[in-house]
Amino acid sequence: MSTVAEFPTDDPAAHVRLVEAALSRRATDIHLDPLQDSYQVRLRIDGQLVPHLALGGEDGRRLVNQFKTAAGVEPGTVFTPLGARRKLEVEGGRPVDCRITLAPCLSGPKLAIRLLDPGRFERRVGTLGLSEGGLGRLQDWLRKLEGMFLVTGPTGGGKTTTLYALLHELASDNRHVATIEDPVEYEIHGINQIQVDRDHGLDFAGGLRTILRLDPDHIMVGELRERHSAEAAVTAAIAGHVILSTLHARDAVSTVTALRNFGLANHQIAAALGVVVNQRLVRKLCEECREEVGLSRAQQEWFESEGMEPPARAWKAQGCGECDKRGYFGRTGLFEVWSLRESDHDLLLAGASESRMRERLESRGHAGLWSDAIDKIESGVTSFDELQRLGLSLPWQ
Ligand SMILES: [Zn+2]
Structure with a gap:
């Protein structure tokens, strides 16, 4: 499991780095879960959720916002019932179809990203x-x-x-x-x-x-x-x-x-x-x-x-x-x-x-x-x- 030190959330394309890391681990979904003053990033691999990153609260919220911007979701939005579908371009110019769902939780916004891998x-x-x-x-x-x-x-x-x-x-x-x-x-x-x-x-x-x-x-x-x-x-x-x-x-x-x-x-x-x-x-x-x-x-x-x-x-x-x-x-x-x-x-x-x-x-x-x-x-x-x-x-x- 990586730690916050290895993940550059000040990178304006940190969300793309996360999608690339998830794909390299064969993940089908990324979950960004708000905890009391931090964020947990988990991946679904072969049907099971596994911990991937632990982020500070501010870094986690910044990452959530990067995904919201990429998905064309208004900054104030707290809920996307059907999920916003967008293509993200990852390393090598490869487009990856993502379905991004946002939900308000007590500790902050939760984000679930389904990676629609054509394979x-x-x-x-x-x-x-x-x-x-x-x-x-x-x-x-x-x-x-x-x-x-x-x-x-x-x-x-x-x-x-x-x-x-x-x-x-x-x-x-x-x-x-x-x-x-x-x-x-x-x-x-x-x-x-x-x-x-x-x-x-x-x-x-x-x-x-x-x-x-x-x-x-x-x-x-x-x-x-x-x-x-x-x-x-x-x-x-x-x-x-x-x-x-x-x-x-x-x-x-x-x-x-x-x-x-x-x-x-x-x-x-x-x-x-x-x-x-x-x-x-x-x-x-x-x-x-x-x-x-x-x-x-x-x-x-x-x-x-x-x-x-x-x-x-x-x-x-x-x-x-x-x-x-x-x-x-x-x-x-x-x-x-x-x-x-x-x-x-x-x-x-x-x-x-x-x-x-x-x-x-x-x-x-x-x-x-x-x-x-x-x-x-x-x-x-x-x-x-x-x-x-x-x-x-x-x-x-
Ligand atoms: Zn083995």
Whole structure:
């Protein structure tokens, strides 16, 4: 951790230096938090907040003001509810898209800066971390383009990155791809992207209706959040449009329950659904310093008590110069990919319960999230500790 002595806040471009330092540490966010008479600067790296700098109160406020000026926020402003989006030019003239959000706290103004690094959204489906089987099912869908593609999981689980990877595959000169997003995180060349604007009455459902009038081939709806957007998306999918979207659900099968809870009928869900991906993001062990260790007796017993074969090998985080002494470097996805078959559609039509559908999938050897997790523990991609930290629940193996 650096100290105030190493950070030149009297530099008129100190905020740019901070963004450069954050990028060099692979941070996605910068937080400037006011304490009683000082400021704490923290970075979000691989999903976790880590301390970066301790500044005096005056230096911290000066830095906050530099960001406000750069973002075109009036000096007197204490609150930017949606965030001001600006490009900052860093070393080498490279523009970095920043979303700057300001909030008044008791001890002073707090600033959060999201660094919209295009690299995060330029992933292709082959580099998301899917198993061979999972990737094959994604590519199969991309070839046939049958049924709606839903990416599910919690907030911060990497759903948008997966959708953008699919959009990259779909974007081409002879296809019209349109999206309605909240917010548009990253611009993709050759795609019409619309931003949700509730102040002007444009929500996901309204945006989708607008897009349908633009004669699209493929449509991405940022999120199915409530009944209207879910209904509009499912109706468009049944009408033959290729729809991609995201949804909060803890596993692939519970997506069906979420859609039922939005008021959709079984016949609508059965007719619309093509592929459901459920995913989480886990930190990757640093390949330079990870250490192979056996599972502890308690860990083995945990797997056994959950009815799973424990991984044959496991690895532990250490920490070295390469990974900033964190033991982890970068993140990857854990995936469950459910490509619906005719028998699944029959079960849906018959109104089968979640547990009935799970039984059916298990009996045909469907690989759930934990199956992918065990593979990634065995191959040293991630650690058991990391999965425990995530508190990954166990819908089934
Ligand atoms: Zn390391």
